[in-house]
Amino acid sequence: GPDTVTHFNGYNTASVLGSAAPGYSSGAALDALERLAQEILIPQGYDIDWSGISYQERKTGTESIFAFAFGLLMVFLVLAALYESWSVPFAVILAVPFGLFGALSAVWIRGLSNDIYFQIGLVTLIGLAARNAILIVEFANHRYEGGMPLMEAALEAVRLRFRPIIMTSMAFILGVVPLVIASGAGAASRQSIGTGVFGGMLAATFLAIFFVPLFFVLIRRLAQRMQGRRASSPAEDRREHILEGER
Template identity: 55%
Template structure:
C-alpha cells in the first residue's frame, strides 16, 4: 500500500504519519512484519545557490549543475582507440578535491565572459536530513508500506485493519492499495455483479435443460439456503467477507443447485410420464436421498482440511473451506425438505402443458 499525504504538509509530516502507522500496526496481533519498503532518512549535503549573486557574476544555473555533476559524479566526453579497442573518456574531479564537503569551495565554474568564478562566491553548503528517494503516487507524496496478515488471518481482514489504522492518523493522510492488494479490492467490488451473472447463467442452463421457465425457479430457490449456511459458518468463526470467501460462495451456489437438480430432474420426468405430482416428488426424494448425501458428504470432508489448516496461507484456506462447508451442510439438510416443497408449489402455480404432437 501507499501512504499518501493529501494535504501537502511536507516530508517531515509524512514521515511522522508513517512512524505512527507502523507503531499502531505493531500493536495489532492480526498484522505481522508491517514495515516501510524503502530507505530511512539519511544525512544529505544541501547546496544553496544565491541566484542573484550568480546572475551578477554571469554564471548560468545550467553551468553550475553541470559542474557539480562532473566534479562529484562524472561526465561522458568521447571515445578513443587504444590498441585496437574503443575506450570511453569520462571527466571527473581528482580524488583529493571531492572527498570533503568543503572541497566545493575549491571548484570554479566558467561564466558567460569566459572567466572562472569560485563556488564560494555564490554557493553555501549545509547538512540536513532527507529521504534518499522521494516517492509520489497518483500525484501525491507517498511512502510504500508492506506487511503480512498473521497466521490464521485473511488478507481481507488485514487490509480492513490497515484502513482503520490510517483513519486514526491526522487529517490529510490516506492510502492507496497497489499490486495484489489492489487486485483483491477490485475483485471484491465486482462480487455483486459476478453473483448476478453466475445465477443468471445457472438459470438459463436449467431453462434450456427442462425446456421451461418455471421449473428452474424450484432449483434456484434452494440457493439462498446454502448462502445462509455459508454466512452463518463464516460469522461463527469470526472470518471476513473477503475474496476467498466469495470464491467459496460461488462454489456453494453451484453445489446447492446440483443437489436440487437431483430431485427436480427425477420428479419432473415422472410427472411428465403421467404420475401424480405429489407422488412423483416423494418418490424422487426417496430415490435421490442417498446420492445427495454421498456427494455432499464427500465434498464436505474434502474441504475439511482447508477449514482446519494451519501455517502460511491458512487464512485464505479457512475462508474457502469454512464457507463451502457451512453452505453444503445447510443446503444438504434443508434441500431435502424445501426442494420438494418448492417444486410442488412452482408446478402447481405453472402446470405442465402438454407438448404438441
C-alpha cells in the same frame, strides 16, 4: 530519522499496515479506515490511497457480485433449456440461498473474514447447491410428466434420491475438511474458502433437501395457475383430450 523515504506521484508517503479484528471482514476494516481518514487526515491536508491486497480488494469488490449474478443466470438458462420451461428452474435456483446461509454462518462462527477466497467459494456453491436440487427436480419432473400426481412425484423423488444425495454430498464435505483445518503458510486463504464451502454444502444438503420438493410443487402449481389451467398432470390432460375425441 527514517532509513528510507518513499514517494508516490512526487509526494512523500507513509505505509500503514494492519489486519481486521476477529469477527470483522477485511472490507469492513477498509471502510473503517477510510472513514477515519476522512475525519482526521484529509482535513489536515493529507490524502490516502490503497496498495497491495487492499487495492485489489477495492478494485474487485463489486466484481464478485457480478460474477455471482452471472453464475446464477448461466445456471438458470441451462436448466431452462434442459427442462424446456422458464418456471421449473426456479425450484433449483431457490436451493442456492441455503448454501449461502450455511457458508455465511460457518465463516461467522469461526470469526473469519469475507475476503476474496470466501467469495470464490460462494460462486462455487452455486453449482454445488444446484446439483443436489437438480437430482430431485429432474426425477420429480420426469415422474410428473409421466402421469404421476404432482405431490406424489415430488415425494417419490426425495425418497429415491435421498441416499445418492447424502452419499455424494458427504464425500465432498469430508473432502474439504483438510482445507477447514489447514495450518502453516497460506492457511488463512485455505481456511476461508474451505470453511465457506463446508458450511454451504452442509446447509444445501440437509436443509434444501426438505425444501426443494416444496418449491417444485409450488412453482408447478403457480405456473399452471398463471396459464389458466387446473393442477392436473400432463398425462391426465392427454387422457381428457382422447376421451373428448371419442365422444
